[in-house]
Amino acid sequence: MKQLKGNNNRFFIRLLMIVAAFVAVDQIAGACLYYFFTHQVSGEYAVANHVVYNLNEDVLVLGSSRASHHYNSSLIKDGLKLSCFNGGRDGEGLLYSTAIFELALQRHIPKVVVLDVTSDVLSEKEDEKNRLSILLPYLKQSDVIGNMIEKKDRLELLKSHLQTYRYNGQVVSIFQHYFLSSGNTVMGFNPLDNKMDASRVSTHTSLKPYSDSISADNVDAMNLFINECKRQKIQLFVFVSPRYNDDTEQNSYLKMKSICNSNNVIFHDFTNDAYFKNPEYYSDRAHLNGKGADLYTDTIVAFMKKRLNPAINVQYLSKNEEFISQK
Numbered sequence: 485m486k487q488l489k490g491n492n493n494r495f496f497i498r499l500l501m502i503v504a505a506f507v508a509v510d511q512i513a514g515a516c517l518y519y520f521f522t523h524q525v526s527g528e529y530a531v532a533n534h535v536v537y538n539l540n541e542d543v544l545v546l547g548s549s550r551a552s553h554h555y556n557s558s559l560i561k562d563g564l565k566l567s568c569f570n571g572g573r574d575g576e577g578l579l580y581s582t583a584i585f586e587l588a589l590q591r592h593i594p595k596v597v598v599l600d601v602t603s604d605v606l607s608e609k610e611d612e613k614n615r616l617s618i619l620l621p622y623l624k625q626s627d628v629i630g631n632m633i634e635k636k637d638r639l640e641l642l643k644s645h646l647q648t649y650r651y652n653g654q655v656v657s658i659f660q661h662y663f664l665s666s667g668n669t670v671m672g673f674n675p676l677d678n679k680m681d682a683s684r685v686s687t688h689t690s691l692k693p694y695s696d697s698i699s700a701d702n703v704d705a706m707n708l709f710i711n712e713c714k715r716q717k718i719q720l721f722v723f724v725s726p727r728y729n730d731d732t733e734q735n736s737y738l739k740m741k742s743i744c745n746s747n748n749v750i751f752h753d754f755t756n757d758a759y760f761k762n763p764e765y766y767s768d769r770a771h772l773n774g775k776g777a778d779l780y781t782d783t784i785v786a787f788m789k790k791r792l793n794p795a796i797n798v799q800y801l802s803k804n805e806e807f808i809s810q811k
Contacts (some may be wrong), residue, residue: 514647547600563785570672682763
C-alpha cells in the first residue's frame with residue numbers, strides 16, 4: 485500500500501514537472517516570437533505594428549484592401565501638409581479596423597482619420613469574424629482585442645493563454661518578414677500595378693438588391709469608431725472609394741449612411757462617380773491600380789482641404805459634385 489502511494493506521488497510530481505516545463509518553454513518561445521513579430525520590417529503585420537506601436541502621423545487611413553491600395557500616403561502628406569500613414573489591410577473589415585484603431589489611440593491621437601468602407605461593411609459575414617484571430621498577437625495590449633476575438637469563439641480566448649498559439653500559422657511569415665524582406669517605403673500604401681481587362685468585366689453587380697442582413701456587431705463597431713473620434717476630437721472622413729461595378733443597393737449601405745448622417749460624420753461615396761468609370765484606372769472591378777489610386781487620392785485631398793478649411797478654393801475631379809473654381 486505504501487509502495488502504491490509512493491508511486492502515485494512520484495507520478496504526480498513528474499506530471500507537474502512536465503506541465504511546468506511545457507509552460508516555461510511556451511513562455512520563452514512566446515517571448516522570442518513576440519520580439520521577431522514586433523520587429524518585422526515588411527508585410528501586413530509590419531503595417532499593423534506601426535499603427536499599434538509607433539504611430540505618430542497626423543492622418544491615419546484605415547479600411548480593407550481598398551484602403552491599402554487606394555490611398556497614396558505621400559500624396560496626402562504633400563497635399564494636406566500633414567504626415568500620413570495608411571493602415572489598411574487586405575481582407576479585413578470594420579471589426580479589425582476598429583480594434584486596430586483602439587490600439588493606436590493608446591499611444592497617439594491623429595488629427596484626421598480616413599475610414600474607407602465598402603457598401604457591405606455592416607453586412608453579416610461569418611468569414612470576417614473567423615479572420616479575427618490575426619489580432620491574437622495584440623491580445624495583451626487591450627481588452628478591446630479580447631472582446632473582438634470573443635465574437636469569433638470563446639474557445640479562441642482560452643487557447644490564447646498559450647503564448648505560442650497567438651502566432652499560430654504565422655511563424656514562417658514572421659521570420660520571412662524579419663530576415664528576408666526590405667522595409668516599407670510607401671508609408672503603408674500598397675499600389676497595384678496591373679490593368680483590368682474591361683471586356684471581361686461588367687459594370688453591374690450580380691448581387692440581389694437589398695438581400696443582405698445587418699450585423700449588430702459591425703454596427704456596434706461603427707458607432708464605437710465614430711464615438712472615439714468624437715471623444716478625441718479627431719476629424720473623421722468616411723469614404724466609399726471608386727469601384728468599377730455598382731454594388732450600393734445593399735441594406736448595409738443605407739444603414740452606414742444613416743449612422744454617418746445622424747452623427748454628422750463627413751461621408752462621401754465615389755462608387756458611381758463618372759470620372760472613375762474609366763477601366764484604365766482599375767486593377768480589377770473592386771480595386772484601382774496605381775494610376776487610378778493617385779488620381780483618386782488627389783481628388784480626396786482636395787475634398788478634405790475644402791472640409792478642413794472651408795475658406796480655401798480648390799478644384800477636384802469628382803463629377804458627383806460641382807467643380808469649385810480656383811481664384
